Amino acid sequence: MNIHEYQAKELMEKYGVATPKGKVAETPEQAEAIAKEIGGSNLVIKAQIHAGGRGKGTFTSGFKGGVHLCDSPAKIKDFASKMLGQTLVTHQTGPEGRLVNKLLIAESTSIEKELYFAIVMDRTSQSPVVIASTEGGVDIEAVSEKTPEKITHEIIDPALGLQPFQALKIAKSLGLKGDLTKQAVKLFQNLFTMFLKTDCSLLEINPLVITKENKVLALDAKFNFDDNALYRHPEIVAYRDTAEEDPREVEASKFSLNYIGLDGNIACMVNGAGLAMATMDIIQYAGGKPANFLDVGGGASEQQVTEAFKILASDKNVKAILVNIFGGIMKCDIIAQGVMNAAKIVKLEVPLIVRLEGTNVEEGKKLLKESGMAIISADDLADAAKKAVAAATGK
Amino acid sequence: MAVLVDKNTRLLVQGITGKAGAFHAKSCMDYGTNVVAGVTPGRHGETFEGKVPIFDTSSEARKETGCNATMIFVPPPFAADAIMEAVDAGIELVICITEGLPVMDMMRVKTFMKGKSSRLIGPNCPGIITPGACKIGIMPGYIHKPGKVGIVSRSGTLTYEAVWQLSSRGIGQSTCIGIGGDPINGTSQTDAIKLFNEDPETDAMIMIGEIGGTAEEEAAAYIKQYVKKPVAAFIAGATAPPGRRMGHAGAIVSGGKGTAAAKIEALLDAGIAVAHTPADMGSTLAKLLK
Numbered sequence: 200m201n202i203h204e205y206q207a208k209e210l211m212e213k214y215g216v217a218t219p220k221g222k223v224a225e226t227p228e229q230a231e232a233i234a235k236e237i238g239g240s241n242l243v244i245k246a247q248i249h250a251g252g253r254g255k256g257t258f259t260s261g262f263k264g265g266v267h268l269c270d271s272p273a274k275i276k277d278f279a280s281k282m283l284g285q286t287l288v289t290h291q292t293g294p295e296g297r298l299v300n301k302l303l304i305a306e307s308t309s310i311e312k313e314l315y316f317a318i319v320m321d322r323t324s325q326s327p328v329v330i331a332s333t334e335g336g337v338d339i340e341a342v343s344e345k346t347p348e349k350i351t352h353e354i355i356d357p358a359l360g361l362q363p364f365q366a367l368k369i370a371k372s373l374g375l376k377g378d379l380t381k382q383a384v385k386l387f388q389n390l391f392t393m394f395l396k397t398d399c400s401l402l403e404i405n406p407l408v409i410t411k412e413n414k415v416l417a418l419d420a421k422f423n424f425d426d427n428a429l430y431r432h433p434e435i436v437a438y439r440d441t442a443e444e445d446p447r448e449v450e451a452s453k454f455s456l457n458y459i460g461l462d463g464n465i466a467c468m469v470n471g472a473g474l475a476m477a478t479m480d481i482i483q484y485a486g487g488k489p490a491n492f493l494d495v496g497g498g499a500s501e502q503q504v505t506e507a508f509k510i511l512a513s514d515k516n517v518k519a520i521l522v523n524i525f526g527g528i529m530k531c532d533i534i535a536q537g538v539m540n541a542a543k544i545v546k547l548e549v550p551l552i553v554r555l556e557g558t559n560v561e562e563g564k565k566l567l568k569e570s571g572m573a574i575i576s577a578d579d580l581a582d583a584a585k586k587a588v589a590a591a592t593g594k
Numbered sequence: 595m596a597v598l599v600d601k602n603t604r605l606l607v608q609g610i611t612g613k614a615g616a617f618h619a620k621s622c623m624d625y626g627t628n629v630v631a632g633v634t635p636g637r638h639g640e641t642f643e644g645k646v647p648i649f650d651t652s653s654e655a656r657k658e659t660g661c662n663a664t665m666i667f668v669p670p671p672f673a674a675d676a677i678m679e680a681v682d683a684g685i686e687l688v689i690c691i692t693e694g695l696p697v698m699d700m701m702r703v704k705t706f707m708k709g710k711s712s713r714l715i716g717p718n719c720p721g722i723i724t725p726g727a728c729k730i731g732i733m734p735g736y737i738h739k740p741g742k743v744g745i746v747s748r749s750g751t752l753t754y755e756a757v758w759q760l761s762s763r764g765i766g767q768s769t770c771i772g773i774g775g776d777p778i779n780g781t782s783q784t785d786a787i788k789l790f791n792e793d794p795e796t797d798a799m800i801m802i803g804e805i806g807g808t809a810e811e812e813a814a815a816y817i818k819q820y821v822k823k824p825v826a827a828f829i830a831g832a833t834a835p836p837g838r839r840m841g842h843a844g845a846i847v848s849g850g851k852g853t854a855a856a857k858i859e860a861l862l863d864a865g866i867a868v869a870h871t872p873a874d875m876g877s878t879l880a881k882l883l884k
Contacts, residue, residue, distance in 0.1 A: 320697055320701075320777065320778075322777050322778065322807045322808070322809075322844075323808065325700075325701060325704050325778050326701065327701075340849055340850065356705070357698070357701040357702065357705060358702065358705045395698065398696055398697070398698050400697060401848075425696050425697050425698070425843075426839070426843070427670065427694045427695060427696045427697070427843060428696035428697070428698065428699075430670075430671065431671070431696075457841045459835075459838050459840065461835065469751075470751055471749060471750050471751025471752065471841075472749060472775055472804075472840055472841025472842040472845060473747070473748060473749020473750065473751060473752035473753075473775065473802070473804055473830050473842070473845075474749065474750075474751035474752045474755060474830075474872070475840070475841060476749075476804060476805070476830040476831040476833075476834055476840050476841070476845065477749075477752055477755070477828070477830040477831075477871075477872035478872075479831075479833045479834065480830060480831070480832045480833050480871065480872065481871045481872055481873060482833075483832075483833045484870065484871045489833065492834070492838075492840055492841065494841040497732065497750070498614065525751045525754045525755055525758070526734065527720065527732055527733055527734050527750060527751060527754055528614075528618075528732050556754075556758065557734050557737065557754060558734050579873060580755065580871075580872055580873040581871065581873035581874075584871075584873075
């Protein structure tokens with residue numbers, strides 16, 4: 200799950216991580232009031248959308264830039280009125296852009312140096328790892344490729360946490376001295392506590408800045424949270440902004456379906472994540488393009504299957520639907536019943552290809568046969584993919 | 595005798611009175627697995643299916659029944675604790691079927707298991723089966739056939755697919771191990787390959803991987819150096835978009851790492867026969883046996 204910049208800032212403040220002064224605004228008046236509260240003439244206003252590239256983006260109204268420096272609360276108010284309620288298009292949003300409902304108003308910091316700090320869940324060491332670099336504000340992958348010596352890695356024992364000596368070692372590797380070292384050690388430890396307490400899978404501060412006033416601040420942050428742990432973090436679930444997500448995925452998540460929207464035209468319904476991925480692969484191999492990833496899981500109910508099928512059938516790009524089930528826990532008759540229920544509710548306008556195997560396969564096949572639905576049945580995986588591609592291309 | 599489980603396995607089921615636990619405990623018993631005990635805290639003294647004694651804790655079950663393997667169906671918030679309880683009881687083989695364990699919980703489990711002798715399989719896995727002898731998990735038993743091919747996989751249904759392709763060709767399996775789709779798990783691809791390599795009853799292997807992490811690359815390096823038996827492989831997720839978690843918590847390409855292309859390259863370099871599509875897993879292995 201992703202969160203907004205202002206939400207990340209709120210979370211960091213809660214854990215005592217130093218960030219620039221600032222707050223979120225939903226109206227131009229609020230924006231002006233926050234600017235007055237911050238004071239001074241070094242202010243910045245930032246559109247709150249999940250996509251990157253905001254500064255260089257353009258609003259569909261023609262107004263340029265999702266990030267602006269301002270020198271007075273009056274200007275903040277003026278900019279806010281031009282950004283709120285408008286759609287911002289950046290290189291990451293696609294041409295449809297994103298509606299801007301919230302703005303972050305913050306003090307603009309005078310930067311002496313930009314650094315990089317991240318904590319990731321590392322699979323190889325099966326521990327959290329801190330990654331730090333003197334090269335902040337840039338793409339860390341590029342730094343890692345060209346100048347790996349500028350990156351420090353420190354493996355942290357999850358049971359012990361980030362020890363003070365480790366935090367100090369990281370601060371020294373970033374070339375910090377004197378009071379800056381102390382500030383950084385405190386900031387790193389607070390970030391690590393936050394990482395553990397909120398079940399982060401990735402926490403990236405880029406850039407971590409040293410200001411001209413000798414302060415260490417987390418300027419921009421990116422967090423990913425472990426979806427499996429969200430049940431114990433209602434405060435983070437509350438940060439979810441469904442306006443930022445694919446509407447098909449939002450619909451699927453209401454029914455606890457594992458769905459990812461793609462841009463092809465062959466919809467697929469599969470049980471099991473591995474088989475669902477493999478089904479996408481074989482569709483592509485057969486010359487088609489999958490419209491989605493969908494794992495209905497092992498314990499899906501008839502209702503979940505029905506809802507899943509409705510999502511697939513109502514996708515306007517879809518030219519064929521492929522149901523590929525290898526029943527283990529999932530019983531083939533449940534799938535068949537769900538598909539039949541859905542077909543009663545949504546008018547099925549595209550060809551339906553079904554491949555069933557495994558638990559209760561005979562019952563499932565019988566149900567579908569007796570339903571009188573127009574179904575193209577397939578014998579195995581390769582046959583199913585071939586028939587789906589043929590159906591989607593009208594051959 | 596295949597690997598890890600056989601006729602002598604004495605199985606405990608943790609969470610035996612839950613819906614999924616009860617259903618699959620029954621189906622394992624029907625297959626012929628020797629289910630000797632169940633655990634559901636607070637239900638000590640009851641029995642399952644009129645014969646399997648239920649205990650409050652794994653250590654009681656171990657003491658009373660001598661169980662040497664356990665299958666866990668405890669819900670995600672309590673599953674890590676159930677694994678640690680089983681390890682603490684000294685149960686040799688711990689199989690966690692539960693899906694959805696937080697990664698932080700698994701890190702604690704791994705720290706806890708250091709220096710202890712139990713082996714963990716999973717979590718988020720279908721389990722393990724030695725066809726005709728012992729089924730521990732949620733896989734449909736009837737698709738399997740006793741034989742000499744070892745299968746290790748990160749995906750449940752994709753394993754069934756491979757098994758079915760083999761059985762339909764008359765090729766049986768020694769043991770099939772589902773290691774699970776989570777980023778941190780108990781038994782790795784390499785661990786399973788080592789077991790099969792040392793097992794006189796296993797003549798060939800199929801390794802089924804997916805995008806994310808480097809488990810397949812590590813296994814490929816091991817195979818290149820130590821394995822003489824023929825190995826076939828398939829990697830799922832070649833067409834998955836980067837940065838998206840494909841159902842399994844561990845199936846994600848991030849920062850350009852964990853791609854199917856990199857894995858396939860490592861497999862080919864190790865002399866492993868890679869199936870181009872999931873429909874070719876059986877035929878790819880069959881060619882190696884000729």
